[in-house]
Amino acid sequence: MISIVIPLYNERDNILTYRDELFPKIDRIAGATGESFQYVMVDDGSRDDTYPLLQGLARERSDVIAVTNGTNKGMGAAIKHGLQYCKGDLVVTMDSDLTFRPEDVEALIAAYRASHPDCVSGSPYLEQGLMEEVSFIRFLPSKVVNTLYQILLGAKITCVSPPIFRLYRKDVLDEIRIQSNNFEINAEILAKLILNGRSVVEVPVVLHTRRYGESKINVSKEIRNHVRLLTKIFKIRVFKGNWD
Numbered sequence: 001m002i003s004i005v006i007p008l009y010n011e012r013d014n015i016l017t018y019r020d021e022l023f024p025k026i027d028r029i030a031g032a033t034g035e036s037f038q039y040v041m042v043d044d045g046s047r048d049d050t051y052p053l054l055q056g057l058a059r060e061r062s063d064v065i066a067v068t069n070g071t072n073k074g075m076g077a078a079i080k081h082g083l084q085y086c087k088g089d090l091v092v093t094m095d096s097d098l099t100f101r102p103e104d105v106e107a108l109i110a111a112y113r114a115s116h117p118d119c120v121s122g123s124p125y126l127e128q129g130l131m132e133e134v135s136f137i138r139f140l141p142s143k144v145v146n147t148l149y150q151i152l153l154g155a156k157i158t159c160v161s162p163p164i165f166r167l168y169r170k171d172v173l174d175e176i177r178i179q180s181n182n183f184e185i186n187a188e189i190l191a192k193l194i195l196n197g198r199s200v201v202e203v204p205v206v207l208h209t210r211r212y213g214e215s216k217i218n219v220s221k222e223i224r225n226h227v228r229l230l231t232k233i234f235k236i237r238v239f240k241g242n243w244d
Contacts, residue, residue, distance in 0.1 A: 003086035007078030045072035076185030100165035108167040117199040123159035125209035161187035
């Protein structure tokens with residue numbers, strides 16, 4: 001089984017598309033690959049009717065679990081909460097706004113079956129033309145941050161942050177003490193995998209712009225979080241310390 005963890009905060013309009021844009025595409029992948037799927041949808045204390053809508057989906061589909069953080073704690077906190085309900089040997093994390101398309105889950109599965117790495121990460125930086133919908137003002141800081149991570153980690157990984165679109169082995173995730181509660185959780189997990197000698201492969205995926213709602217990223221807050229994370233990685237790499 002593959003568990004799909006989706007954190008959500010004020011995403012009612014995107015949830016309304018899931019019956020057409022999410023479930024049929026994953027159902028098709030299930031038929032093509034022979035995999036079974038479980039959805040773990042985590043409401044992060046939304047102020048709109050996100051959680052009631054998720055509960056409705058859970059009543060309609062036995063493969064959907066709807067849980068809530070109660071209050072807004074951040075994407076990282078929502079992912080960590082969702083991992084507690086995962087029954088699959090593999091875990092896929094993906095955005096609630098489907099900016100990485102559900103059909104690309106099949107590419108993650110194919111890459112996993114090819115070499116059985118600990119993580120398969122979707123990267124829009126791996127090939128030209130995968131970020132045509134992304135504005136330069138959004139692309140530039142992301143490119144700078146990813147270059148810094150690549151240098152400090154000493155790994156040929158093109159995309160450490162912010163994309164959430166990945167497949168992990170559940171037993172490997174269980175070994176990691178995940179500390180981040182915000183968007184930098186994706187960078188923290190990948191950094192810890194690489195620093196611990198775990199295998200990570202990337203596959204090219206298109207990054208689209210969201211169609212409904214607004215991005216929840218607080219840019220100044222995330223810059224501070226990434227600076228702290230990059231500093232931590234630098235200290236570990238230079239002084240051979242441990243990640244506490």
